[in-house]
Amino acid sequence: xxxxxxxxxxxxSGFAGQTAALYLGSKIGKKHEITVVSNRDVFGYxxxxxxxxxxxxxxxxxxxxxxxxxxxxxxxFVHAAVTEIHPDPGDQYIIETEIGSxxxxxxxxxxxxxxSGPFLNYAGTPGLGPENGYTHSxxxxxxxxxxxxxxxxxxxxxxxxxxxxxxxGTGHPLATCQGAxxxxxxxxxxxxxxxxxxxxxxxxxxxxxxxLGDFGVNGVQIKRNGHILRSEEFIxxxxxxxxxxxxxxxxxxKVEEGKIYWQxxxxxxxxxxxxxxxxxxxxxxxxxxxIGKDGSDVSSKLxxxxxxxxxxxIYGLSYEELAQTPEAWPARYQNPNYPNIFAAGIAFxxxxxxxxxxxxxxxxxITASPPRTGMVSGMIGRxxxxxxxxxxxxxxxTHEERMSEMVVACIASMGDSLWDGNAVTIVMRPVVPNRxxxxxxxxxxxxxxxxxxxxxxxxxxxxxHHTFIWKFKGLPGWTLIPE
Amino acid sequence: MSGSQEFSKAEKFWMSFKLYQxxxxxxxxxxxxxxxxxxxxx
Numbered sequence: 001x002x003x004x005x006x007x008x009x010x011x012x013s014g015f016a017g018q019t020a021a022l023y024l025g026s027k028i029g030k031k032h033e034i035t036v037v038s039n040r041d042v043f044g045y046x047x048x049x050x051x052x053x054x055x056x057x058x059x060x061x062x063x064x065x066x067x068x069x070x071x072x073x074x075x076x077f078v079h080a081a082v083t084e085i086h087p088d089p090g091d092q093y094i095i096e097t098e099i100g101s102x103x104x105x106x107x108x109x110x111x112x113x114x115x116s117g118p119f120l121n122y123a124g125t126p127g128l129g130p131e132n133g134y135t136h137s138x139x140x141x142x143x144x145x146x147x148x149x150x151x152x153x154x155x156x157x158x159x160x161x162x163x164x165x166x167x168x169g170t171g172h173p174l175a176t177c178q179g180a181x182x183x184x185x186x187x188x189x190x191x192x193x194x195x196x197x198x199x200x201x202x203x204x205x206x207x208x209x210x211x212l213g214d215f216g217v218n219g220v221q222i223k224r225n226g227h228i229l230r231s232e233e234f235i236x237x238x239x240x241x242x243x244x245x246x247x248x249x250x251x252x253x254k255v256e257e258g259k260i261y262w263q264x265x266x267x268x269x270x271x272x273x274x275x276x277x278x279x280x281x282x283x284x285x286x287x288x289x290x291i292g293k294d295g296s297d298v299s300s301k302l303x304x305x306x307x308x309x310x311x312x313x314i315y316g317l318s319y320e321e322l323a324q325t326p327e328a329w330p331a332r333y334q335n336p337n338y339p340n341i342f343a344a345g346i347a348f349x350x351x352x353x354x355x356x357x358x359x360x361x362x363x364x365x366i367t368a369s370p371p372r373t374g375m376v377s378g379m380i381g382r383x384x385x386x387x388x389x390x391x392x393x394x395x396x397x398t399h400e401e402r403m404s405e406m407v408v409a410c411i412a413s414m415g416d417s418l419w420d421g422n423a424v425t426i427v428m429r430p431v432v433p434n435r436x437x438x439x440x441x442x443x444x445x446x447x448x449x450x451x452x453x454x455x456x457x458x459x460x461x462x463x464x465h466h467t468f469i470w471k472f473k474g475l476p477g478w479t480l481i482p483e
Numbered sequence: 484m485s486g487s488q489e490f491s492k493a494e495k496f497w498m499s500f501k502l503y504q505x506x507x508x509x510x511x512x513x514x515x516x517x518x519x520x521x522x523x524x525x
Binding site for chain 1: 512520
């Protein structure tokens with residue numbers, strides 16, 4: 001049987017998009033047309049931007065050019081920003097505007113993988129962000145560089161004897177990615193210690209988590225010496241040990257120069273002053289236009305109100321129902337209305353929060369949104385790519401992995417030194433508690449799940465930086481390195 | 484740390500004792516690798 005050449009388009013080149021593209025290019029790139037469309041022409045290793053954001057790593061050490069990698073892997077690269085998706089059968093294409101020439105181009109597809117990452121919704125919090133606001137971010141490389149410059153300028157002020165207030169955490173009541181913010185804060189602590197400036201800074205963790213160490217995943221629980229150790233007490237110990245103040249259950253509502261306005265679970269309103277703040281914005285889906293054959297808006301068939309792509313999840317369950325329904329989490333990340341459209345990484349719409357949601361008496365929802373970055377993104381990228389390959393070659397899908405089954409490892413460094421660095425190593429199975437499989441109140445595999453702090457974590461973080469950049473370059477043996 | 488909400492001196496010692504940390508590095512690397520590879524064959 002002769003197989004027609006299929007056109008597969010991947011939007012985005014982050015962890016999910018790059019993983020998907022590498023699998024597709026390596027396995028079917030010679031027989032089929034694989035195209036990556038991205039508004040960046042470089043891959044950025046996001047986990048190391050924490051170090052860029054404080055001047056411990058050069059930006060160029062965290063990026064590499066995409067085109068040479070794609071040329072080796074039989075992948076076509078289009079450096080463009082996608083503006084429209086036309087999903088109706090018979091005439092399926094995307095419209096993109098090429099970076100540089102500004103030319104608008106149509107690109108047909110048979111299979112579309114949306115791995116476009118988050119739209120950073122700074123506008124969701126007035127005064128937030130490095131471009132039109134007063135706070136910093138490490139969510140993009142230019143932002144991390146800007147944060148670095150501001151942080152180093154702050155260090156100069158401290159050297160002259162000035163005492164400063166540094167606030168790190170979440171900048172929106174529904175923000176996610178608390179792990180990255182936590183890592184940035186403890187790195188600042190370590191850096192100031194080394195510079196002999198720690199006594200000049202008041203460090204505050206300001207977060208929308210229901211409790212310390214929640215990280216948007218309902219915390220981490222492990223069994224140690226016969227007892228259950230929770231990330232809440234572990235992170236509390238880290239903060240107490242480092243003299244870092246903390247304030248959780250808090251949603252930031254507005255920022256002015258030197259002032260963060262917030263509300264907490266009790267509905268109290270308050271103001272926190274700062275000299276330097278790094279606050280993670282709300283993540284939304286990319287604002288593409290979804291247009292039907294007749295020119296109508298078909299967004300409701302593809303994305304939820306926040307712009308995330310609807311996939312094979314069970315939506316609409318209450319938090320309590322969702323907590324008891326691990327199969328509500330998607331397995332194949334396939335849109336139910338357009339089966340040839342998949343979403344990977346942050347782009348897919350989760351069926352609900354993992355952390356306990358809360359709405360205060362002023363009707364402000366303060367809930368840590370589910371993280372889908374790093375290892376989770378990479379795994380989903382692989383599952384989606386393998387299923388697209390299955391569909392092209394066999395006509396049916398054989399791969400699936402839910403977040404309620406996935407094991408992930410996260411390492412939050414505290415300094416980058418291989419001699420006296422430190423890091424918290426977290427292994428969690430599964431990401432989303434699965435009480436049907438793991439019969440304990442946490443719904444986690446307490447044998448595999450792990451929480452540990454020490455120099456070994458700093459070595460692992462260093463090793464992961466290099467092995468993952470090797471992997472994402474598709475260099476020999478890249479498939480042996482897990483996502 | 485258990486219950487004290489701060490790391491003890493002994494815990495801090497082990498966190499930075501390099502021979503012990505080399506052992507932990509090996510153990511953690513194997514644990515993370517095996518766990519991650521399990522998911523790869525799904």
